[in-house]
Each structure stands twice: as C-alpha cells, then as structure tokens.
Amino acid sequence: MQFRFLIVVVCWLSFSAAMFGFALPAAAQQQPPGAPGAGPPVPPPPPGPAATEPPAVPLVTPTPEPGQPSASPSPTGRRLDAYRVTAKRIAFYSNRYILRADGDVNVTLGDGTRVVGNAFYNDLRLNRFVVAGNVTIQAPGQHPVHGAAFAEYLDFDRGYFVPILSEPDRWTFTGGDYEHPLLGREMPGDTFYLPDLSGESVFCYSSRAVVDPRQSVRFAPARINFGLVFVPFPSYFLNYSPNPNFAQNALNGAFADGPLDFAGGEHALATAHVRYDSVDHLFAAYEEHQVSDNHYFVASINPLTRPFKQYNFLAYDRISPGLQVTATFQESAFQHGFSQPLSATAFLELQVTGSLPHSYLQLTDYQFYDSLLAAPSTVSSGGRPYYGDPTHPWIPDHPSNVQLAWLGFRHQVYDLPLTYQLRSSFGAVNNTDTPLQQFGGTNFTKEYDKAVGFNLASKSLTVLRDPTGQRRDLYFTASLDKQREWYSAPHHIDNTNFTASFTKIFDPEVTFVATYNNLNTGDFYGAQQDLAYPGNATYYNPFTGLTYDVSPGFRGFATYRAFIQQLVLTPSRSLTFNLTMRESRDFPRPLVGPLQLTGDTVNFVNYGNPPLEADFDVRFPITRVLVLDVSRSYYFNFGGTERWSPQFRFEIQK
Amino acid sequence: MKSHRILCALFAACALAASYAGPLGAPARAGAVPTPSAAAQMQTPPPLSATATPSPSGQLIKFSGQILDDRAGFVFFTTGDAFRLDPDVKIVDAVTGGPTKLQPVTTTYARATFDSGNGRVVQLALSEKKLPMDAAYNDIKRFAVALSTPYANPDLQHKEGYTGQGVPVTFTVEVPSRTPYSDEVYLATDASGWSATAIRMDRVDALHYKVTRTFPSGTRLLYRYTRGSWRSAENDQDGLQRKPRVLLVRNSDVQTEKDVVYSWGDEDQFSPTLGGSIPTPFNPVPFNLPPVIVKPH
Numbered sequence: 010m011q012f013r014f015l016i017v018v019v020c021w022l023s024f025s026a027a028m029f030g031f032a033l034p035a036a037a038q039q040q041p042p043g044a045p046g047a048g049p050p051v052p053p054p055p056p057g058p059a060a061t062e063p064p065a066v067p068l069v070t071p072t073p074e075p076g077q078p079s080a081s082p083s084p085t086g087r088r089l090d091a092y093r094v095t096a097k098r099i100a101f102y103s104n105r106y107i108l109r110a111d112g113d114v115n116v117t118l119g120d121g122t123r124v125v126g127n128a129f130y131n132d133l134r135l136n137r138f139v140v141a142g143n144v145t146i147q148a149p150g151q152h153p154v155h156g157a158a159f160a161e162y163l164d165f166d167r168g169y170f171v172p173i174l175s176e177p178d179r180w181t182f183t184g185g186d187y188e189h190p191l192l193g194r195e196m197p198g199d200t201f202y203l204p205d206l207s208g209e210s211v212f213c214y215s216s217r218a219v220v221d222p223r224q225s226v227r228f229a230p231a232r233i234n235f236g237l238v239f240v241p242f243p244s245y246f247l248n249y250s251p252n253p254n255f256a257q258n259a260l261n262g263a264f265a266d267g268p269l270d271f272a273g274g275e276h277a278l279a280t281a282h283v284r285y286d287s288v289d290h291l292f293a294a295y296e297e298h299q300v301s302d303n304h305y306f307v308a309s310i311n312p313l314t315r316p317f318k319q320y321n322f323l324a325y326d327r328i329s330p331g332l333q334v335t336a337t338f339q340e341s342a343f344q345h346g347f348s349q350p351l352s353a354t355a356f357l358e359l360q361v362t363g364s365l366p367h368s369y370l371q372l373t374d375y376q377f378y379d380s381l382l383a384a385p386s387t388v389s390s391g392g393r394p395y396y397g398d399p400t401h402p403w404i405p406d407h408p409s410n411v412q413l414a415w416l417g418f419r420h421q422v423y424d425l426p427l428t429y430q431l432r433s434s435f436g437a438v439n440n441t442d443t444p445l446q447q448f449g450g451t452n453f454t455k456e457y458d459k460a461v462g463f464n465l466a467s468k469s470l471t472v473l474r475d476p477t478g479q480r481r482d483l484y485f486t487a488s489l490d491k492q493r494e495w496y497s498a499p500h501h502i503d504n505t506n507f508t509a510s511f512t513k514i515f516d517p518e519v520t521f522v523a524t525y526n527n528l529n530t531g532d533f534y535g536a537q538q539d540l541a542y543p544g545n546a547t548y549y550n551p552f553t554g555l556t557y558d559v560s561p562g563f564r565g566f567a568t569y570r571a572f573i574q575q576l577v578l579t580p581s582r583s584l585t586f587n588l589t590m591r592e593s594r595d596f597p598r599p600l601v602g603p604l605q606l607t608g609d610t611v612n613f614v615n616y617g618n619p620p621l622e623a624d625f626d627v628r629f630p631i632t633r634v635l636v637l638d639v640s641r642s643y644y645f646n647f648g649g650t651e652r653w654s655p656q657f658r659f660e661i662q663k
Numbered sequence: 664m665k666s667h668r669i670l671c672a673l674f675a676a677c678a679l680a681a682s683y684a685g686p687l688g689a690p691a692r693a694g695a696v697p698t699p700s701a702a703a704q705m706q707t708p709p710p711l712s713a714t715a716t717p718s719p720s721g722q723l724i725k726f727s728g729q730i731l732d733d734r735a736g737f738v739f740f741t742t743g744d745a746f747r748l749d750p751d752v753k754i755v756d757a758v759t760g761g762p763t764k765l766q767p768v769t770t771t772y773a774r775a776t777f778d779s780g781n782g783r784v785v786q787l788a789l790s791e792k793k794l795p796m797d798a799a800y801n802d803i804k805r806f807a808v809a810l811s812t813p814y815a816n817p818d819l820q821h822k823e824g825y826t827g828q829g830v831p832v833t834f835t836v837e838v839p840s841r842t843p844y845s846d847e848v849y850l851a852t853d854a855s856g857w858s859a860t861a862i863r864m865d866r867v868d869a870l871h872y873k874v875t876r877t878f879p880s881g882t883r884l885l886y887r888y889t890r891g892s893w894r895s896a897e898n899d900q901d902g903l904q905r906k907p908r909v910l911l912v913r914n915s916d917v918q919t920e921k922d923v924v925y926s927w928g929d930e931d932q933f934s935p936t937l938g939g940s941i942p943t944p945f946n947p948v949p950f951n952l953p954p955v956i957v958k959p960h
Contacts, residue, residue: 127732128769134854141731141741142769157732157739165818169743173735177745178810193811195819201741203729203770205793249856251885253907256857257893325904333903364901371902416932418900419925432932460933466840469868486869488840492933508840512868522868524844573844577866585865589845624845628863638863 090119091221094129101228103212106133106249107204108226110218116140120185122148124159130203133249136222137162139201146170148187160200163222169200210234213245224250224275233269246270248278254305255298259321261311262286268296276301282311289315303327318342331364340381343401351397353381368417379406406443412436426468432492433461446498449540453498462492462504472511484512499537505529518580524573532565541565563597570594571618583636587626593618601648619647721780725797728775733767737808738775738784742800744807746775749783757790765789775803782806825881825914832910832918835873836864836888839926846890848872853885853907859892882912888924900925 097112110129116138117123127142141158156172168182170190180190215228231245248255248270255278260266263284272279282294292312299306307323322338337358344350355378363370380403382396389399396403414434421428436458438445444452466488473483490506510524534541542565547556571593578586593599599617626640642654731739739745756763757774765771767787772794776786782805788794834850842848848864855861864872878884885907889896899905910920926932 126769143732143734157734157737157745158743167818171731171739171743171745173737173745174810176808176810177735177737177739179743179813180811181816193809193813195813195816196743197819198742201731201743203731203741207792251853251907253851253853253857253885253887253893256851256859327904331901331903335904362902364903369902412933414933416902434933462933464840466870469870484868486840490841494933508869510869520865520867522844522866524869526844575844575866579865587865591845636863 091219092119093117094131094218094220095216096129097216099129099215099218099228100211101213101215101218101226101247102206102209104209105204105206107131107206107209108133108138108218108220109206114140118161120149122146122185122187126159128203131220132204133220133226136164139203141201141203144170146187151187154187158201162197169196171201213247214239215245221275224248225273227273242269242271244271246273246278248273250275252300252302254300254302254325257298257300257305257307257323257325258296259307259309259323260284260294260296261319261321263294263311273298284312289317316343316345318344333362335360335362350382351401352403354379355381367420368415371412371414371416373410373412373414375410377406377408379404379408406440408438408440408443408445410436410438422465426470428466428468430464430466431461432463433459435459448498449537455497457497458494460492460494462490464491465489469512479517481514481516484514486510486512500532500534500541503529503531503533518578520577520579522573522575522577524571524575526569526571526573528569530567530569534565538564568594568596569618583628583630585626585628587624587628587640589622589624589626591618591622591624593620593622599647601650615647615651619644619651621645621647721778723785724777724779724802726775726777726800726803727794727797728773729793730767730769730771730773732769738767738773738787740773740775742807744804745809746777746803746806747783747808748787749778749781749785752784753786755786755788757788757794760788763789765791777803777806825879825912827879827881828914829877830880830912830915830918831875831877832912832920833873833875834864834886834920834922835867835871836922836924837870838872838888838924839930840870841930841932842870842890842927844869849889849891850874851887851889851893851896859889859896878912880912880914882910884910884912886910888922890927890929893928895927895929897924898926898928898930902926904928 094108094110094114094116096110096114099108099110101108108129108131112127114126114129115123116125116129124140124144124146126140126144129138129140131138137160139158139160144156144159145153146156146159147153154170154172156170157177158171160169161167162169166184168185168187170180170182172178172180179193179196181194181196182190212234213228214232215230217229219227219229221227226247226249227244228247229244231242232239233242233245260282263286265285267283269281269283270278271281276299278298278300280296280298282296283291284294285291289312292314294309294311294313296307296309296311304326305324307321309319309321311319311321318341320338320340320342322336324336324338325333326335327333335358338355340353340355342350342353344353355376357374357376357378359374359376361372382403384405385394385396385403387396388394389402391399393399394403395401412434413436414432417431419428419430437455438458439455441454444454445456446453467486470485471482472485475481487509488507490504492504493501494504495501505528507527508524510522512523513521515521532541542563544562544564571591573589573591575587575589580586595617597617599615599619601615621644623643623645624640625642626638628636628638631637644651644654646652728740728742731741731743733739733748736748737745738748754763754765754767755761756765757772767773767789772790772792774788774790774794774797775784776788777783778785836848838848847860849860850862850864851857851859852861862874862876864874867873887896887905887907897905908922912918
C-alpha cells in the first residue's frame, strides 16, 4: 500500500515539474507591471563640443525636467522576468556561461518589448546582454527605434542604446521606460563589450532559448555536445541558480552518469539520467528537485529500467531560524516494471534540530522496515514465507532507534589554546521480532541507553618558530575525546580517542604532517565479563551473528593505534603531490574480509585497518577549468591478497 | 565513490573531446569590397604619421577594436562610439593590407585609421581575430559622434569600481578535530554549479586546509565547505544547515579568507570515529546502523 502511494507521489512530482517548467515563460509574460519608477533627476546638459542638433525624427519624448512627472509609468520589474531569444543559431559556452546568438536575433522581454539585431551575447553570470548590429527596439504601443546596439543590465534595470537618427546618439533607459531616454548620459566603459569566445567549445546549440535571469535557461530544441557529436534533444534545461539546494542529490552511486535536465523553473528541476554500473549495466534513472531558500525535497527512482529499484527521498525544511527538520527515506524494491514488488524494504531517518543558547538539541529517529509488504501466502520448505520464489523471503522485522541528544558549542578553556565540547544523549532501541541481544539467557528486544561525552582539543600551537620569519614553523595539535554509554542490558561502553599531530613546514611548497592516533573501546560487563567475552581465539559477535578469529585473550577491550605520515608538495597553485604512509596496530588483530565481486569489480571488506598502507595522490590541470586527480593505494600484501587498491582514482574538478 | 570517479573520468574524456569542437565563428561574408589595384595590394600599411591614404587633412591615428555595426555612414565600435566614415574609406585585410572578403559587420575586429584633421575613418583593416592595441581610446574618443551632449552618470559616481584584475584568494579553513585525517576537504561554490567536490583543498596541519584560486576583482562568490558530498557539508555551530558563505573579491594584490567549520553534516558526535568507515570484528553497539545509503553520483 505504501509502495503504491510512493509511485503515485513520484509520478505526480514528475508531472508537476514538467508542467511547471514549460508554463514558466507564459506565466512570466502575464506578470503585471510593477510600481512606476522614473530615472534619477537629470541635470541640464553642460555645453560641449559634441554635436547637439535635434533628432531628425523625434520618435521619443525628451526626458522631463526634474520634478516634472513622467508621462506614463514605466513597467519597472518586468526586466527581472524571463525573456525569450530566437535566432538562426544560439550557442551556449558552458565554460564561460555565455550565450551567443547569430542571425535574425529576436529577443522578447518580459513586457513584450522586442529587440531584434544581428548578434546577441549574454553573460549569464553578469546577468546582462548585448544585441548588436541593425538593432530595432519595438516596445508595445510605441514606435520602433533603430540603432546599432542595445545592452541590458538586468541587475541595475538599465538599458543602454546607440540609436541612429540623423546621426548616432547614446541613450540610457531606466526602469524600462523607452519613452523617456536619458540623452547623452555616460555609460559604463564595457557596456557593449563582446566577449572573445575563440578557443571555447560549445556545449549546446539551439534556435530558441528562454532565459530566467539568475536562475535558468531552457533550450528547445537542443543539440548537446557529446565530445564527438552533437546529439539532438527536444529540450535542455540549464539550471545555474545560486541556490545550493539544487545540488542535493538522491541518487546512489554509479560508474557513469549522464544527466539531462529537461524541465524546471525557479523552484523545480526534473532530470533524466542515463547511467552505467557493472551490475545493472546501462539503465535510466529519474530525479526531481523542489527547492526554495529554506527547503528542499528531492526524489529519485534508480534504476528505472531494472527490477531492483530504489526510491529515494530527501527533505529539508528550515521551519524557523533556529529549527530545522531533515528526512531521508529510501525504499528498495524488487519489481518488474511497476508491478507488484516481490520484496520491499525501507529506511527512514528523521532528524529535528533546534538551536539553544550555546548548544542545541537534536532528535533523531531511525526506522528500518525489513518488509513493507503484507505477509505472503506461500511458504518455503524451510517454513519461511516468500513472494515469487524463495530468494525473496518475507522478513517482518522493524527495528527502530530514537535518540535525543544535547550538544554544546565549542568553548575555550580560559585563555588557554584549548577548547572543549560537551554532549549527552538518551535513546531507545527496539526490535520486537528479532532480539537485539541475547545475554545470560535473556532476549533483549528493547534497550535504553544514555551517554555523556566530551571533546578537548588544542589549537595549532607553534612549537618551534622559524627564526628567519619565513613561517617554516613546527606546529602541534592534539585532541582527546571521551565518552561513556550505559545500556539497560547490564553493560556500558567506554570510548577514548586521542590524536596528536606535528606539522613541519619545510618550505611554502613542502609540508610534513606526522599524526598518532589511539582509540580505546571497552565493553564492560563487570562480574559477567567472562561470560560476555570468554577470551577464546574466536569471538562470536551477538549483534552481527558472526564468529570471527580474533587475538587470544580478547575480553572486550580493543585498541586501535595508528601512526600516519603525510607529505604534501605544492610546487604550484595547480600542481599538488600527496604521499601518505599509515602504520596501524589493532587489537584484536585486523581480519581480511571476504572478497566481494560486484559486477566485474573486486572489493575488499576488511575488519580493522591494514597494518601498512601507502597512498599516493597527484593533481594537475589538464585544461583551464579541469583538474585531473589520480591516486592509488598500496596495502603491502595484507592478508596475502591485498596489494594495490582495486582501482585508480580519477577526479575532475572545476 | 568508485563509480563517481569513473564518471569523472568519462566526463573528462568528453570534455577533452569537446575541446576539439570548432569554435562558433561568424561565417565570412562576401560583399562588394573595393578591389584595390595590384600595386595597392603590395602596399605596406602606412605608418602612424604617414600621409598616404585618401587626402588626409591631418595626422593619421590608428585604433583597434571590435565592430558593433556599420550603418548610415558610421562605424560603431564596442566602446559604444560611432565614428564617421570617410566617403572614400578603404576596406582592407588587417594582416596583409590587401583586399579582404570580410565586411565591417558585427563582431568583426577592425583597425580604424582616423584622419585627425576631420576625425573621419579613412581606412578599416578587418580581421576575424583580435588585433593588437594601437592608439589609446582617449586619443580617438574626441572623434566620436553623438547628437546629445554627454554628461556624468550618477550611477557611476562615488562607488568603488572593480578593475576585474585577477586576485589570488587564499581560503584557509579550520576543521573539527574529529575530521578523519584521510578525508579530503573541498570548496563547493555557486560558480561551479555547487559541485560538492569543486575545489579540493590541501592539508596544512591536522586542523587546517587551504587552497588558493584566482578570481577577478568584483567577483561575488558563494561557497560552502564539504568533505566530498552534500551529506558531509559543513553545518553551523548549532547543528543547523549553514547558509552559503559570501566572498567579495576586492581590488587588491592578494586576499585571504579564514573560516572555521564547527561540524559536518554527517557527523555523529556519539560515534567513536567520524564516518565509521572501517568496520571491525568488535562492535559492541547493540544496534548496527546501515552505512550511509544515499551517496553522491
């Protein structure tokens, strides 16, 4: 039931996004004009050497004298609306965020004013455009005005125009008032600057674009650059909103992802994805954003075209300046198409955060639904009910975990270079079907816990100062984190985490960091310690249900120590080398996990840290805006199987 | 994460291939161009003070720029100025000095030769590529033709102007002491579409990372710090999602931004290690939360 509801929600969202996106220009054009706004008072023009003969054809009313009311109110605000551009060819240069149009350029502003010309340049980030060459401006109900170039500064509500009357002139329109230009007013120096786009590659071609200033551009149709060929699409929606909530994503990882934003608006974005991974191979996915400055809702289906689907929902709402709610919901379903699923599990994380003086409260609720389906009628030979076939067993578990935490701000310890932070929590864990823990013959299906902890950290302390004053200093930092957590089952857990670090700057380009980390975890059962941890060479973890080979003598007290050395070389601002050596000493000793084959990729799932690990990383620019990041790790034959990390690491940064 | 990297690699390949895509060049326009004689084709462009070219009444001054339009006996440059063309204006190729198929149309680059005696343009040397600077704008500004008398623009007065010069901006951030040493710290900016891995920072010491990027002065940049995904983006000290930080690049030789990250979005203060990415055989917590489910793509 819940499952069908989710599908309905997703379908509705996609429909609404498409409708919203395509309805935007029409809605923008119906925007009523705003309050009238005349330009600033114009001083009488000083006498000058320039030609001052009157226009041969007085198409416009001269600017009124200061104090004289304008003949007609100007439609201020319309320039902030979406405007449409058509031309023989519109090109979008993604590296520069510039639109260029050539041939029969026709720009229709939000109030219906048309500007036609030979060429059009629009710097989306500067939010201004230029129409140049045989320009005609035709405002509704007014005579057309001809000229050489027109520039619109949308942020400042200024239009600059070079008209051709008996002779050229320079006019400035303010507030969208084309009837009362300011004649001869000085213009910014780069008003009609046309950016040099030689050497820049085109991301997409079109013949029609709708620009929503500071928000988006929709190209319809669009031919998108795929490197070797331009592929036609019905539309492409470019979102460049400054709102970071559009960047939230609800898709799981994939080896390759080709997103296509095809619809959207100021608060919405609909994206189709073509993705690839070694399990599902090539498949489609869908993602939908609904955002504002204070909220977002992101939904996705991934993959759309494979039986094992994940429905993801992310939500965030800033209810007030000091209160926010976030939610994450993921449903995993095995279903062919959108038929009755054979399995459906779900996970929900709901978090409410409220600000307090010098601290905050955080309520976190985790809900795990091992099956959202009703009990099936079929039962396997082992007595386990299932849908479809026994590979889809029905498990009715519904574990949950609720925690209420109080977390203090970071405070300085008197005038010392030390800070401290306090925290505490109270929570409850529940699972009625499968016990959380079995101990002393008792099944614990519900446990309460409470915890207190603190963190003490130093600031960067200068141990040895460079006498030459070139900041080749030696720094020291340290941090101690201590926590105790009590459970309603008869035990408590102590965690102590200590880190100390020395940093030596040999040169502005060479930095060396040496770090020691010690993490102690103790599970205290008091007099029943031997019962919980008998000290055998094998350890049965009651929580995972697995048995591990561990160090003899292990009685529930673990220590993880690591010594890390890191050398960072930055010979230039764009080139960085990073070499890291990590030596770990764990008790109980680390175990090599089973090899997991995901598609054609081998993954290692270890328990504990490999005793030795070396990481090498280099970054360098490959183009003006792209940086290639290559890294690799070596594990010194850990467990007799692990040498190199499974794959190289590449990252492209912009 | 692995898939993300492969995605990035594929994207890089596409981007590299895309860089070979030809620029969008305005098509060459054939037209009625005066055909000079063979001797004229061989003629070297006159020097600045030469007295060649149609009957100059004064000194010749050359100015290079880009054309907005050529109409009604005027040529318009991207300075916004209109200059009167001499009736016998010569249209030549800027490189060879000979005839050209280029027309003085929008986006064409041109070197205009002014007759300082009458302020008219007596020659236009055209090019599809940007031409080196000749005379300064102030030297030819007086030749511009405009009906109205220019006067000062109050919009442009009493405000700090931004020169647009490149300013190296160094971001230095102090991170929480619980930040894993192996994690990377990134700058996500509005200029890079809020990619959570837009700009990777370099470790300075156990608590500090830094990176230097050059921006034109006047740039207004919004940014947030992340550890590679939006789930791990920085939070405010009160645990609430942080609004983007704002940087305004000033006219200066260098600029430094020092920030503090108090907590990360994926930080569980009650977990012994942030992220808990390495499972161990010994896990005494009676409830194993699943790993982070939603990963960046």
